[in-house]
Amino acid sequence: MSTTGIDARPPSSIELDRRAFRRQQTTRSTLIAIVSTVVFAVAAWIFVINTPGWSRVQQTFLNWDVAVAAFPRVIEGFWLNVRVLIYSVIGVGIVSLVLATVRTLRGPIWFPLRALAAGYTDLFRGIPLIIVLYLVGYGIPGLGVFPRMPAEFWGTIALVTVYSAYVSEVFRAGIEAVHPSQRLAARSLGLSYSQSMRRVILPQAVRKVTPALMNDFVALQKDVGLISVLGAVDAVRAAQIETAAYFNFTPYVVAGLLFFLLALPMIRFTDWYTARVRRREQMGSIV
């Protein structure tokens, strides 16, 4: 079927008039938005630079020379954060999927495993991350049974431990949101429990919870900075060292900016994806 016949028809003069008016409206609101933003920014700027302590704050937090001098070490530390992030994401993905799957197992023989998984998620969602970091980072090596490992190793373990508890709950919600008929349909095709899980339930579950997962990922991107409390020389710890060397806080600002730049694409992508999923759901698609 050809639609060119419809497309080729020129719009009526009334429609052209309406379009012109809408364009004009759009231009106007864009202009208003720009002007008000600029006015607000300038006002805030003038206020801040006229505060009594401004020059001192500028000197200690926004010192360009210090930023340049500290940058190499901070970025080197930041690279450690990125690596810890990558390993953590992999670890969290595996552990949380296993936990979520275990929690959805039915039948009395699975009770001990199920209870264990439930206890785990309760425990590690209840304890502050920083305490888990200390317990894992200083406690486990203290047992003396494991070979000596760098601080970032234990930091990664602690991050995986805590984040898996959260993320497994997200996965579990996703698994439970898949319509039960899907499981029945998969099983009646002769797929085994694990085959239906892997090929039918989990792919749908993951799609359903992707926005929530991405939010947890953004949170993890920032929390990798906490491994510095164990002495790992990451961006935060490097900034701390540089700060002490220059008696100036600018290195922290540099580290903060690096974390922000890393997180920004993911934040934007999450918003975009969430909006898209919502649109598709409103259009009635199941996935």
Next chain:
Amino acid sequence: MSLIEPGSGPGSGPGSGAATPDAAPVLRLVGIRKSFEGTEVLRGIDLTVHRHEIVALIGASGSGKSTLLRTANLLEQIDDGQIFLGDDDISDPRAKADRIRSRIGVVFQHFNLFPHLSVLDNVTLASRAVHRASRVEAERRGLELLDSIGLADKAREFPDRLSGGQQQRAAIVRSIATDPELLLLDEITSALDPELVGEVLDLVRELGRGGTTILMATHEMAFARDVAHRVVFLDKGVVAEAGPPAQLFEHSENPRTREFLARFTA
């Protein structure tokens, strides 16, 4: 259409009365009992489906039709009785449930297709995952099946791009893609817009002509009367009456059957 497998024989055409008595039983339910939370839903069901036979399961909503079909496919564990598929006692807990299910095709009322897989991947999943067919071989067969129902051009689409009738027809060919011995259909047209019911029933009719053995729960009385060799009327968890459609629909002496059918002719 190429749904008819070679060697499946002429079978007994619709309207030719009950299946030949000497035809081998494909499914045999003996004294099936099943309770949910203390309520007995199936109260001793005996039912046999022979090779090439189409058996229609009718009965009010809540009479246990879906439960019966699920037990036959081992999706539900029975409290008592025995289920035979061919010569195998599949209610034996030592039976391999996954293998048995792959010998039975099932289509439910709705949500049959997997929304994250293309129509073709839906149709080929069991061949690939359970029967370990190569993707090439599974897809060749899958496309052939989709072509036979006029959906070859939708093979790469996702199910949500298909109409309800197309989805159910795709679900039906998915269920027969691995040549099961028995096809269980649970009110497969109940969730459809009225104008889409015909195309789905036509496909079932086609399969029946090809010799597929079918046990179907349905509310489509005209269809059951037209296509089924035998009709089983389930009432409150027991088989209240069973027989050829002509007998049940026209000459039933059973007051409960007559009362139930009266609701459809009113």
